[in-house]
Amino acid sequence: MERGRRGDGRGPSVAGTHPTPGCLSSDRATWEGTVRDGDAVGSVSPDPARLLAAARQFGREMEQLRLIQGMSWRQIDEAVQGQPGVSGSESTFYRMVKNPTGMPKPDYVRSFVLTLGLTEQDGNYWLERRKQLIDKASRGDSQDEPATQPASTSKLPLSSSPELWPPVAEDQADGHSLRWRKPMTVASAAILAVAVISGGTFLAFQPGSEGASLVEGEVTCQSGAQVVGVWIQTENGPSSGFAARSTSGAGVRYEYALSEGTRYAVHVGCGGTRENWDTNNRSGYGTGPFRSFVCRDQATPSEGRKYGICDEI
Numbered sequence: 540m541e542r543g544r545r546g547d548g549r550g551p552s553v554a555g556t557h558p559t560p561g562c563l564s565s566d567r568a569t570w571e572g573t574v575r576d577g578d579a580v581g582s583v584s585p586d587p588a589r590l591l592a593a594a595r596q597f598g599r600e601m602e603q604l605r606l607i608q609g610m611s612w613r614q615i616d617e618a619v620q621g622q623p624g625v626s627g628s629e630s631t632f633y634r635m636v637k638n639p640t641g642m643p644k645p646d647y648v649r650s651f652v653l654t655l656g657l658t659e660q661d662g663n664y665w666l667e668r669r670k671q672l673i674d675k676a677s678r679g680d681s682q683d684e685p686a687t688q689p690a691s692t693s694k695l696p697l698s699s700s701p702e703l704w705p706p707v708a709e710d711q712a713d714g715h716s717l718r719w720r721k722p723m724t725v726a727s728a729a730i731l732a733v734a735v736i737s738g739g740t741f742l743a744f745q746p747g748s749e750g751a752s753l754v755e756g757e758v759t760c761q762s763g764a765q766v767v768g769v770w771i772q773t774e775n776g777p778s779s780g781f782a783a784r785s786t787s788g789a790g791v792r793y794e795y796a797l798s799e800g801t802r803y804a805v806h807v808g809c810g811g812t813r814e815n816w817d818t819n820n821r822s823g824y825g826t827g828p829f830r831s832f833v834c835r836d837q838a839t840p841s842e843g844r845k846y847g848i849c850d851e852i
């Protein structure tokens with residue numbers, strides 16, 4: 540099932556590459572009226588507009604999960620074909636993520652998560668997340684769309700209510716997916732899922748963060764581009780997450796809570812948006828409460844890639 544520019548292993552890069560939902564009528568019924576017994580709060584069904592907003596929120600989170608796992612749509616297509624009996628298809632999954640018309644069936648959610656190489660336990664987490672969004676729609680709660688204000692300087696509370704997955708640039712100039720994050724376990728899935736972009740505030744949840752020490756520093760993009768995100772990558776993975784940024788611009792301060800002595804690297808997004816970094820720039824692993832970096836984010840044609848090195852200063 541080849542559509543658009545798939546030969547380089549990258550996902551679709553332009554709108555219109557995939558057909559609209561109306562062109563895929565064979566399973567359209569699975570995308571509309573999918574609030575079933577146990578999905579809604581009590582006997583109250585969600586307002587259709589609220590349910591659609593919840594479905595779009597869920598689709599955005601599924602897309603970030605795909606990007607974090609580093610799988611292109613071509614790779615998903617190949618994985619589906621290699622799994623006899625899997626519920627759904629690449630085109631079904633694409634609609635679930637990119638252009639939903641309702642909440643997807645639970646079987647499709649579970650199959651999509653397993654196709655990304657995750658576990659049954661991860662699948663159960665995302666089924667619970669699906670139900671959570673439907674419950675919120677039933678109550679009339681806001682889906683907390685991301686805003687555009689600068690990051691807050693206030694201390695951030697922990698949250699157990701995931702809203703939007705962390706932003707990740709989908710492709711590099713050389714055609715390889717970004718794979719600087721380790722394959723996710725159910726623990727890291729839960730951690731990433733509660734990273735929130737709401738009102739411009741970045742929030743990272745870390746289990747057992749009580750008594751953790753604060754790591755902080757300043758990061759700057761050498762090109763003068765704005766720092767649009769700071770990701771703390773721990774050497775062992777599970778405590779990774781977005782750092783809080785106290786300023787915005789070419790140079791920003793970041794803060795993040797880690798267990799004392801944890802080795803970590805800093806990944807800095809230079810230019811672009813919070814959802815799609817122009818360049819992903821990386822430091823080496825190290826320890827210490829204060830680490831600052833200047834990131835060489837200007838990729839040259841000879842380098843042929845969209846990432847750079849962050850030098851510690």
